[in-house]
Amino acid sequence: MTQYIVRRILISIPLLFLLSLTSFIVFQLAPGDPIQALIDPEEMLYMGPHDIEELLKEYGLDKPVPVQYFLWLKEAITGNLGYSIQTHNVPVLELILDRLPPTISLMTATVAVGLALGLLFGVISALYQYSRLDYTLTISAFFMLSVPEFFFALMGMFIFAVTLGWFPTFGMWTPGGETGINWDLLHHAVLPVFALAMNDIAGLMRYARASVLDTISADFVTTARAKGLSERLILWKHVFRNALIPIVTLIGLRLPVLFGGALIVETIFRWPGVGLLGYTALLQRDYPVIMGVLIISSVITLAANLLTDIAYAWVDPRVRHS
Amino acid sequence: MSTESRAEGASASQTGGGMSQSAADLAAEEIIELPPELSPFRRAFRRFLAHKLALAGFICLIIMALLAATQAIVSPFDPEKPHLFKVNRPPDTVNWMGTDQVGRDVFARILQGARVSLSVGIVAVSIYVVIGFIIGSIAGLAGGYVDDALMRFTDFVMTFPTFILIIILAGITGPNIFNIMVIIGIFGWPGLARLFRGNILVMRELEYVMASSALGASQRYIIMRHILPNIVGPVTVAITLGVAGAILAEAGLSFLGFGVTEPAASWGSMINSARGIAFLAGFPWLWIAPGAAISLAVLSINFMGDGLRDAFDVRGRSQSGE
Numbered sequence: 327m328t329q330y331i332v333r334r335i336l337i338s339i340p341l342l343f344l345l346s347l348t349s350f351i352v353f354q355l356a357p358g359d360p361i362q363a364l365i366d367p368e369e370m371l372y373m374g375p376h377d378i379e380e381l382l383k384e385y386g387l388d389k390p391v392p393v394q395y396f397l398w399l400k401e402a403i404t405g406n407l408g409y410s411i412q413t414h415n416v417p418v419l420e421l422i423l424d425r426l427p428p429t430i431s432l433m434t435a436t437v438a439v440g441l442a443l444g445l446l447f448g449v450i451s452a453l454y455q456y457s458r459l460d461y462t463l464t465i466s467a468f469f470m471l472s473v474p475e476f477f478f479a480l481m482g483m484f485i486f487a488v489t490l491g492w493f494p495t496f497g498m499w500t501p502g503g504e505t506g507i508n509w510d511l512l513h514h515a516v517l518p519v520f521a522l523a524m525n526d527i528a529g530l531m532r533y534a535r536a537s538v539l540d541t542i543s544a545d546f547v548t549t550a551r552a553k554g555l556s557e558r559l560i561l562w563k564h565v566f567r568n569a570l571i572p573i574v575t576l577i578g579l580r581l582p583v584l585f586g587g588a589l590i591v592e593t594i595f596r597w598p599g600v601g602l603l604g605y606t607a608l609l610q611r612d613y614p615v616i617m618g619v620l621i622i623s624s625v626i627t628l629a630a631n632l633l634t635d636i637a638y639a640w641v642d643p644r645v646r647h648s
Numbered sequence: 649m650s651t652e653s654r655a656e657g658a659s660a661s662q663t664g665g666g667m668s669q670s671a672a673d674l675a676a677e678e679i680i681e682l683p684p685e686l687s688p689f690r691r692a693f694r695r696f697l698a699h700k701l702a703l704a705g706f707i708c709l710i711i712m713a714l715l716a717a718t719q720a721i722v723s724p725f726d727p728e729k730p731h732l733f734k735v736n737r738p739p740d741t742v743n744w745m746g747t748d749q750v751g752r753d754v755f756a757r758i759l760q761g762a763r764v765s766l767s768v769g770i771v772a773v774s775i776y777v778v779i780g781f782i783i784g785s786i787a788g789l790a791g792g793y794v795d796d797a798l799m800r801f802t803d804f805v806m807t808f809p810t811f812i813l814i815i816i817l818a819g820i821t822g823p824n825i826f827n828i829m830v831i832i833g834i835f836g837w838p839g840l841a842r843l844f845r846g847n848i849l850v851m852r853e854l855e856y857v858m859a860s861s862a863l864g865a866s867q868r869y870i871i872m873r874h875i876l877p878n879i880v881g882p883v884t885v886a887i888t889l890g891v892a893g894a895i896l897a898e899a900g901l902s903f904l905g906f907g908v909t910e911p912a913a914s915w916g917s918m919i920n921s922a923r924g925i926a927f928l929a930g931f932p933w934l935w936i937a938p939g940a941a942i943s944l945a946v947l948s949i950n951f952m953g954d955g956l957r958d959a960f961d962v963r964g965r966s967q968s969g970e
């Protein structure tokens with residue numbers, strides 16, 4: 327197991343390197359030069375070309391691009407992702423760390439809801455295969471996979487927040503109210519979480535249904551039946567364990583997609599997370615912040631993939647020995 | 649190795665190959681006996697026609713495409729010309745879906761949006777089919793280090809939060825329909841690359857392919873004559889579902905304001921301009937109509953993909969192959 331974990335971590339290192347390179351290249355493509363962004367335009371009026379050259383030298387921007395990359399990488403590894411242009415030079419990392427908890431909690435809740443409902447519906451669908459219930463669930467899964475999350479979000483907002491008034495329309499807490507993990511937060515989270523979770527519920531439901539059906543017809547289940555085990559024991563000990571555990575890996579794969587969805591849902595519900603931060607930064611062309619958002623979300627995705635792989639190897643010994 | 653197993657999961661979830669049962673089995677419960685003298689493609693065609701939901705999706709899509717193509721004839725209104733005397737009118741017999749903030753007919757704009765969405769979907773997917781084919785077949789044919797390197801890279805692209813990167817690139821390069829097509833296109837290929845590679849690897853080991861190669865057939869002949877015709881099924885399915893994904897991506901981008909911009913209409917940007925809470929509650933037709941259009945288009949394509957999967961019996965083959 328230890329050997330497996332070490333090997334898996336070693337694979338991630340070149341990936342991290344590639345990732346940093348990709349982000350660097352993307353932002354080399356961005357229009358405008360960083361000096362102009364950094365300096366007050368009024369101050370710029372009193373500066374000659376010599377002063378600008380001096381500044382370029384000071385920031386290392388006179389060096390060739392590959393050298394700039396390594397200089398940047400050295401800083402990035404130590405946690406210096408640069409400074410935000412729009413918010414008067416607040417460190418990017420600080421801005422993002424502030425916004426990370428809302429996004430992480432939104433995504434965790436979404437995965438939890440998606441898993442719980444997806445597996446539940448999938449198992450029901452499989453156990454009552456070809457019933458009217460199965461038919462209804464499968465067709466609804468198609469709907470949930472086809473409707474974009476922002477349309478779900480707007481419909482949810484229109485029906486449950488505006489028309490019925492059951493839920494608030496934006497934010498994490500009532501303005502002026504208490505913050506922290508409380509009922510108010512839960513109340514605000516229902517609509518965004520469900521808008522984001524629809525896709526996961528449907529995807530996991532279809533996967534769980536197929537997986538349970540495959541397992542039910544496996545030889546070891548027939549053997550268990552022949553031994554005279556009770557149906558409940560067969561389902562819980564043999565079928566569900568084998569059918570549902572592989573689904574763990576799907577969650578790691580969903581994360582990159584979930585980050586995109588979270589960005590959209592956060593902008594709709596004004597959920598103060600990393601996605602909303604990135605979106606506002608994009609509108610204001612605050613490139614250091616955008617770059618930070620890209621890097622942090624990719625690092626989290628990589629880390630989560632690493633964790634799901636390890637978790638999978640831990641629950642299923644076949645993976646680590648192959 | 650775990651990255652491998654994860655990748656299998658990925659290809660399964662992308663092409664739906666892992667989900668061994670679906671709405672199709674419910675729609676066409678009895679197995680249709682087909683005359684054996686039909687060619688494989690004729691048989692696939694017959695099976696597709698027997699899949700009711702797929703057929704419905706196909707017809708729906710054809711109607712949408714026709715309406716989009718003949719927009720100028722079908723609707724008497726100019727989708728881009730403002731009419732300041734009739735602003736924000738609810739649907740009536742003249743303006744079937746009402747009018748927007750500057751008095752443009754919503755139905756005419758929906759049709760214009762259909763043109764944008766369908767063309768973005770098709771062009772973006774065409775771009776990534778080519779990239780996927782090149783990378784996948786090089787990896788599959790070359791094997792060894794080349795294969796390893798290319799597949800690691802594919803893994804990397806898969807773990808990247810692509811939508812975030814797409815948003816950022818679209819935000820940086822500026823809103824423009826051609827940028828959108830290319831940006832969505834260059835990130836969509838990993839699933840197809842895996843599909844091509846996997847099928848080439850499996851097929852190289854098949855007896856008739858080995859026989860052909862023993863008889864002196866060139867690699868090029870083998871690919872064109874034996875491998876490609878056998879991959880048509882899974883690739884068609886992947887392309888169909890890919891178009892659905894690309895349409896959703898474009899809608900998401902335009903919804904955020906980084907896609908198609910005024911005065912031209914796209915479904916996503918129509919919703920974007922109607923998302924304020926006042927519009928949401930007061931003029932719901934402005935966002936319900938385009939939202940329903942996106943959902944209907946994507947749902948139709950997903951049903952079609954499901955029907956094609958059954959028609960080409962994609963699962964049966966991938967199961968015997970792996």
